[in-house]
Amino acid sequence: MQITSTKNTSEPHSEDIDSVSKVKVVSSRRLLVGLALVSLGTAAIGIGGLSVWARLSQLTIDNAIVNARILRVRAPIAGQFKAVYANPGVQVKAGQVLARIKPDSNQEQALLLLQGERQTHLTELLAAQQSLTQSEQQLALLDQTGNAVLATDSSLAETGVQVKRSDVEQARSNVEQATSIYKRYRALAAEGAVSQALVDEKRAALNAAKAVLKGTQATLQESQTTLQATQTGSKYSPSGMTVSDQRARLTQVIQTQSSLVSTLKAKLDDTDRRLKQARSQFTNQQDLVVTAPSSGVVYSVAGDRSEQVNQSEPVLTLLDCQNLWVEGVVSAQQVSQISARQLVQVNLVGEDKPLQGEVELIQAVGNSPVTPAANSQGTEHINITQLQALKPPIKAELAGQPLMRVIVRIQPSAKMAQSQEFCGVGQIAQMTFPKKSIGF
Numbered sequence: 001m002q003i004t005s006t007k008n009t010s011e012p013h014s015e016d017i018d019s020v021s022k023v024k025v026v027s028s029r030r031l032l033v034g035l036a037l038v039s040l041g042t043a044a045i046g047i048g049g050l051s052v053w054a055r056l057s058q059l060t061i062d063n064a065i066v067n068a069r070i071l072r073v074r075a076p077i078a079g080q081f082k083a084v085y086a087n088p089g090v091q092v093k094a095g096q097v098l099a100r101i102k103p104d105s106n107q108e109q110a111l112l113l114l115q116g117e118r119q120t121h122l123t124e125l126l127a128a129q130q131s132l133t134q135s136e137q138q139l140a141l142l143d144q145t146g147n148a149v150l151a152t153d154s155s156l157a158e159t160g161v162q163v164k165r166s167d168v169e170q171a172r173s174n175v176e177q178a179t180s181i182y183k184r185y186r187a188l189a190a191e192g193a194v195s196q197a198l199v200d201e202k203r204a205a206l207n208a209a210k211a212v213l214k215g216t217q218a219t220l221q222e223s224q225t226t227l228q229a230t231q232t233g234s235k236y237s238p239s240g241m242t243v244s245d246q247r248a249r250l251t252q253v254i255q256t257q258s259s260l261v262s263t264l265k266a267k268l269d270d271t272d273r274r275l276k277q278a279r280s281q282f283t284n285q286q287d288l289v290v291t292a293p294s295s296g297v298v299y300s301v302a303g304d305r306s307e308q309v310n311q312s313e314p315v316l317t318l319l320d321c322q323n324l325w326v327e328g329v330v331s332a333q334q335v336s337q338i339s340a341r342q343l344v345q346v347n348l349v350g351e352d353k354p355l356q357g358e359v360e361l362i363q364a365v366g367n368s369p370v371t372p373a374a375n376s377q378g379t380e381h382i383n384i385t386q387l388q389a390l391k392p393p394i395k396a397e398l399a400g401q402p403l404m405r406v407i408v409r410i411q412p413s414a415k416m417a418q419s420q421e422f423c424g425v426g427q428i429a430q431m432t433f434p435k436k437s438i439g440f
Helices: 014-057 106-145 154-190 196-232 243-285 419-424
Strands: 058-074 079-084 097-103 288-291 296-301 314-331 344-348 355-364 384-388 403-410 428-434
Touching: 058 403, 058 419, 097 314, 106 154, 106 196, 106 243, 154 196, 196 243, 296 419, 314 355, 314 419, 314 428, 344 403
Parallel strands: none
Antiparallel strands: 058 314, 058 384, 058 428, 079 097, 097 288, 296 314, 314 403, 344 355, 344 428, 355 403
């Protein structure tokens, strides 16, 4: 009997099982890829939306710089550097000695010229005061006597003539002295020893002395006429001048002489002040020290030991690290979009976190440079000039457009406070401004 075995047709083949598994894996992968693409698309849409929102709500200036106020210290005299104690990046305190300057030998000549100038002013002042006193005395005499001077008292008139003759002689002497001084200064100017302005001043003094002489000569003539009138018993002079006419003219002379005395006093006081300063600087040829007008960081040094320096030339500049701002130049159209009352985000290279700042000034480029540098605390020191350290760059694409300067005040970070880094001045910065809200 033959037994035949048969296979169960319902049992699946192994090949079919593998095929089904592969289909499932492929489908799962396709599903995951699809989900990933959908997620990326959603993220892209979100990022794009944020980017559009940022462009609509914010304005970024990426060509700004960190700026600060600097003080430019100038040489108070001409001379030679004996020592320079400050180097760029060094922090200094107010009153600290920064350099020493030895006065030039020609400063002695300047001192002698100042002494001569003082003597000239003093001589002119004494002559003017004497003439003024004489005129006041004659006016008082005229007021006391009144018309009686012309009627009976010829002795007073004779005294007046004598006084006026003395005035004329003194005025003539003053003219001669003023002429000599003017010629001497004109010769010095030709040699380049004094300025033309000083020569013009001496010419004016000579003209003033001539005017005084002319006035005293006229007054003498009037006194002589008055004397003739009193001797003849006439109330009037031959020219018809009454006592009141003489008084009016004499009063005018006194006013002119008083003004001249005031001017000469002012000149003498100014010369005394300059002479005192010059003597204190040049006695025994002592070195003159240059001190720091305020605390700060040395930004630049113009001189070095043994170099010559002229008066009012820059010696060095000091940087105020407590007075920092970020400055950029944009078009006027962009500025109109800025919401100036909101905080500004400032990004600096090397800083971990952005800084917060406030808009302090928006100004058209080309106007007078009214910046925080110029508006900060003032100084009366004639050898110090305040100005901003740098000028902000301007993009080429802004050429030909109305431009505006935008200044944002910031508080210095710990890193910017490092003096050797010049407090970050000159560092490129990016400023992000909130835009004004737009109504729909």
